[in-house]
Amino acid sequence: MSAILESSESASIRRISAIQQIWNSVRLARVLARFASVLACVGIWQVLAEHHMSFGFMTFANVPAPSDVVPAAWALLHSPKLPMHLLSSVMRVLAGFVAASVVGIGLGLAIGRYRVLEVAVLPPLEVLRPIPAVAWIPLAILMFPSSEMSMMFITFIGALFPILLNTIHGVEGVDPRLVATARSLGTRGGALFSEVILPGAAPAIVTGLSIGMGTAWFCLVTAEMIAGQYGIGYFTWESYTLQNYADIVVGMLLIGAMGMGSSLLVRRVGLALIPWYRMEASQQ
Structure with a gap:
């Protein structure tokens, strides 16, 4: 046996x-x-x-051909300005993204939950949403005393609407039966948000954060056109004005790599914080 x-x-x-x-x-x-x-x-x-x-x-x-871009990329990697370019861009994107996350998630939870706010606040936001980042440059210069704040504002605008809309859709997609059951058990106010609505909307919020990070990098060139001496977007735009065409492609590829990597990182961290979603997905 x-x-x-x-x-x-x-x-x-x-x-x-x-x-x-x-x-x-x-x-x-x-x-x-x-x-x-x-x-x-x-x-x-x-x-x-x-x-x-x-x-x-x-x-x-x-x-420029790839055979021209590779030497330009090698030269940039050995340039003493590269760390400053990277640091400046990362700080601008990070500041705009964090601000957009706070505003987008907070406002999205409120709009998605309360019909009055949806009627009062969402229409003006929908009017602003299609405006491209480059159109915000003159207003950003007028609104903020420093060029650094103006650039952060542009990245904020780029990241805000994906986070906001995904949060709203996530809240609206929470099963009403879960909310009714929680209320029948005495859950109210902040506890209802933190224990039912926020966990239910978390997958959509993570998706919005990932997209928002990507769009923040997408708006970086537009933001760094305003002013400054450092930044990957500024490097790309300066290469165009100086007709260093190979450097344009290097800047574009670097922005793409940074955007893809940071979006993937945000998504991985977000999914790690919501293990219940991964369990549900694996059971489907």
């Missing part, structure tokens, strides 16, 4: 090991496919830029 049990257990271990190997192979294939996709795009870019190809409605005659 024991021999049969040992044989069955050994077979189960082998099946699990085989399944794990297949899963690892699938993951490796996905990584390789993504890497190949990036290489293919870079290769197409190199061919189009190197041969100065034109398609009537667009031309690659002045677009």
Whole structure:
């Protein structure tokens, strides 16, 4: 009997090991496919830029090739100004994002919960939401005495509306039965928000924070066009004015990498703080 049990257990271990190997192979294939996709795009870019190809409605005659961008990126990595560029941009984005998180989550919870606030406050916000960040530059200069505050305000505007709207949708998506059950058990006021509404809306809030971080970086070039001597956005804009076209692409790629990395970090941290959502997702 024991021999049969040992044989069955050994077979189960082998099946699990085989399944794990297949899963690892699938993951490796996905990584390789993504890497190949990036290489293919870079290769197409190199061919189009190197041969100065034109398609009537667009031309690659002045677009730097990857072979030009790599030396420019290497030079920037060894530049003593790079730490100041990074620090300035990160501080501006972080300040705008934190302010947008506080305002967006607080206002979104209130608007999503109380119909009176939705009627009174949401329409003006919907009017402001489609206004691009570049259109806020003149007003930001008039509103704030320092250029640094103006740049932080632009990143704040960029991050605010994704956080606000996702929070509102998250609150509105909370199951009314959970709220009714909590009230029947005597939960009221702040306890209802902290124990029922906020946990229920948390997944949508995390999504809004992740998108908001990305849009804050998206608005960085616009913000740093105002003034300043440092910042990745300023470096990109200055490269354009000086016709250092390879540096433009380096700045764009650096902003993209910073934005993608910070958005992913916000999402990972947010999901780590709401384990109940991960459990529900794994059960579906």
